[in-house]
Amino acid sequence: MTLATTSLPAVRGSLKADAPLGPLVWFKAGGVAQWLFEPKDADDLSDFLARLDPAIPVMALGLGSNLIVRDGGVPGVVVRLGKPFARVEQVDATSLRCGGGASGILVSSTARDAGIAGLEFLRSIPGTVGGFVRMNGGAYGRETCDILLECGVVLRSGERVTMPLDALGYTYRHSILPEGAVVVSAVFRGVPGEPAAIQAEMDRIAAAREESQPLRSKTGGSTFKNPDGHKAWQLVDEAGCRGLRLGGAQVSEKHTNFLLNLGDATSADIEALGEEVRRRVKAKSGIDLEWEIQRVGVQSPSRKWEGDYLKEQKS
Template structure:
């Protein structure tokens, strides 16, 4: 699925054709990126997108924790922000500027050291700042919209713009960030706090995750959004899906809103299992679960079916 190299702009970072994405995502499954671009800095990204044929799709990739990459791969350019975008700096007594590639652990730890409270929940989200901003990432009663001041974005056109909180149109696990836009940094604001108390809250959150979630498995995090008035995991459990298996994919026994790659699952296995869970939940409770995990790319085989579902 390689494009002719001559049609792509030159870069100062890394640009690879037919790059495997499975090693870069938590499920450890899926196809290749037609092109994988790791820019050297924001100018490199801006220049590249500005010169890139507008018809070529662009997708940003963070830690790959909330993502199914389909087995047929991802057409166009996948942008992955590396170390140059993983820096966090303190702006004032309660604010941090965080690179789009910075992890939730780095942001919350930097906030703790600076005596900034209110960002502890980021410790529990396995992703990067760019993903938090795009998906309004949240946990333990807090969301990105509660702490975001503004973000700097490179649009698909290559233009660099700064967007304030109210321009993102946040709702539950969703923003109105334009398609193909890449978040290169964000300013988060908390409140004054004591480092020891902040660490204690981070420890509490980490312990709660360890107890309730299959953290050491090949998974994609929370699979479905919580419907209004319901918990997704409870609906999945009530529909009899705990431990449900399709091929190499399984609904977690520990937390039923997590899907697992038991070792050799294809992305088709994982996605088809999720669709079967949605079907069973709808039949049992009448509630239609919405995917929280993003599903991107092309199917290797368009004829998807649910043959082989077992428990």
Template structure:
């Protein structure tokens, strides 16, 4: 996607939250690269977001941004409005003995820790996913044998039209790292259900997951998490490794030597460097194995 961003500067509806023009996104994403949002909106609450979207020019693109952990923001920036859910959307509370109500901006660490304290097991895997509830629901986030579709009961979503709806899990069309949530919609909360458990046993499982992640992934690097989806019957990292891509470099971007399904920004890489490196990995894997890797990382915005 390339070209100049369309101008929506004169038609921003009034808001109670924070609206920033030409807001740099690189500081907000894990790769620390990429351009600016034409507008960055941090709503005061769900009603603020709903009223804003209802009044916004229907042709203006809208994109939700969580922790920016699984995303390449292209160097030309993101046209339209980027919605970032802050503290008002980061609450997690127990509803009953096995269910939590989680704000769309709550982190996986907060959700799993609250579940532990409430004696709710089955949500430990969220401890290992560097994202927010909104992203988990949209992308069917998962790790260590569990996925969001295993725990989601329903979610509250604000559609691009501004309409607030509650969708049951079976309405989201879940497949591997994919849902059928409409374009431009924002997940503002979710109901997750686990099972009764002992806090000490839940903590032990969280510790096990954290240790496994620490051992296998480049956690202290500028990265975007798992780059490619695992093809049926294969592991993406293994295909990348067998294609000779471990440590492969392009500009300031590199394939991790610790885990080959991770790309790294090691030397002021542009987003173009990172994306081009990913495409070169895909090309080499296809040539070696005949398998076409699919991106798991979202790539958004305009090329320069």
């Protein structure tokens, strides 16, 4: 990627140019970030964004579990919240304040130790608090909107705001958080519970995931949203896509709403396979599957889209 010559503001954290993103996402594929910023704290992030040219795009990156980074890379600044944002602390008998970089496993385990039930489902979502809040992450009948009280956000302008639940406009796997905003904290509330019972529920969820999902593969989690009244995996299966391959990408045979990188897949392979699945499901059932996985960045300059397929450009 050609780097901009724009002078970026000084930071106290880490700011790297032309940083590979493939190693940071679950698919282990994709291009580079024009700039990768890991702020030291929320003030560092706020100061940086306040002084950053407003024309430069900003994107937050969590664990990269539900993300396709396109092969041409991501222009602008990618913000990754590291250890300073991974803390979880108890607020009261049933509430936790969680950093935007804290994992679902850490949040649910802290809740268990504090005797707070109702947050067990976060154990099953391979992401961070920032991603849960932005996407209304959920699993096993529960969603972020069921437990969120408020979140701390650094807007693209650098302004720090606290947003209550009703300001996020939650729908299925969607919020109205502004583009370029970064979630740096959230307060979750559960109900009183016994640690042993909470652990038992977490174990049940973990076992169910292990049995039904290809957790040990290079994957991006659930690929498509469940349409009203339907299960995405069932529609994919009925369209004959179980095990379907394109380049180094494959539809999982264990769970057909998961795409896999078999080892050498490009992000173009993975995304084109998803589009082919969408085409076949539409032809079979008449239903338009919507992507749940976020796709960011630009296509490789040597390729272009033609209909539902990715073709090599002719020289």
